[in-house]
Amino acid sequence: MSLLDRVPRYVRELIPYPPGKPIEEVEREYGIADSVKLASNECPIGPSPKGVEAARKALSKLNIYPDGSGYYLKKHLSEKLGMSDENFILGNGSNEIIELIIRTFIKEGDEAVMGDPAFVVYQLITKGAGGKALAVPLLDYTHDLKAMAAAVTERTKIVFVANPNNPTGTIVDRKEMETFFEAVPDDVLMVFDEAYFEYASGSDEYQDAMAYIESRPNVIVLRTFSKAYGLAGLRVGYGIASPGLISMLERVRQPFNVNSPALAAAVAALDDEEHLNRALEVNREGMAWLEGELEKAGFEVVKSFANFILFDARMNAAELYEALLRKGVIVRPMGAYGMEEHIRVTVGLPEENTRFIEALNQAAA
C-alpha cells in the first residue's frame, strides 16, 4: 500500500475547492486591463480605514505572538452585542469556526444537514471529517426549514442555516424559524451563519439568531469581518454561543489562530461606523440599481438581503462568464452549485456595476 493510498477514502474522494487565479494573471491571460472583480462578495469601498491604521500599528510588533485569547476583541464584541466574553470564539475567518464546529462534533458516519445550494464549505469540511452531508434542496431559492428538520436523523449532529444564504442571498422566514427551533432536537447543534448579517439587519423581514442563544444552548451564530467591514484579507470572524458550547470548540482551536494585525484591525473596525454605514449605503444603492437594470433586461432576479445578486441568465452561465471575462468583468457562474444558467454577481461601486451591466447587455445580446 502506498502512502497516498493510506489517506482515508473520504478525503481522497473530495474535490479540492477551486481557487480563483490572481486578478493580474487573469488580465494577462485574456489581454485585458482594469478588470472589475464582482465574484467573491467583497466590500467594494475597501477596508475600514481605522482597521487599516490599527493593523499597520500592529505590524511593528510582528515578532510577538498574537494574544491567543483575543481579549480585546472579545471585550469589544461583548460590549457591542450585550453578551459576555465567554460567549465568543474567534476564528481565522468564520470559515475556521465552521471547521472547529465540525471537528468538535463530527466523527466518521455522523451527519450534518445543510441547504442545497448553500455555502459549499459546510459540505466540504463535513465530508473531509468522514461525515455525511445531507444536502436538502432549497424551496424557491430559500432554505426549506421544514424539510431540513425532517432530514434530521439519530446520526445528525449539526444543522447549518446560512442566513442570508450564499449563493442565493435569501433569508429564512421568522415564523418558520420559530417552528424550526421547536422541530430540531435539543442535542443537534444549530449553526446560523450570518456572514452577511450587517446587510440584512436593516430589513424588517430579517430575524437574526442572537436572540435565541440565551435560551438555547444548541445554537451558535457565526459572523465575520470579511464582508461589510472589508477585512477579508486579514481573516477574522467570530462565533457566539453559550459558554459551555464555546468551551468545547476552544478545545480544538489552535492557540494563535487569529493573527495580531487582524485582531487589532477588527477592534478598530467595530468602532468605524462611518465606514460601515458607507459600505451599507453603497450596497443598498448598488443593489437597487442592479436589480432594476437586470429586470429591465428581462432577467429573473432573486431578491437578495446580502451584497450580491443571483440571477437566471437563461443561457449557459459558464459561457456567459467567459464572455464577461473577455470584457474585463469577473463574476461567478453557478454551475458548480448545480445551477447551470445562473450567475452570482457582487454589488460593486457604481462604475463597476455600470461596467457589468454594459458587458452583460453586450454579451447576452
Ligand SMILES: Cc1ncc(COP(=O)(O)O)c(C=O)c1O
Ligand atoms: C455564507 C458564508 N459564510 C461564511 C463565509 C466565510 O467568510 P470568512 O471565512 O471570510 O469569514 C462566507 C464567505 O463568502 C459566506 O458566504
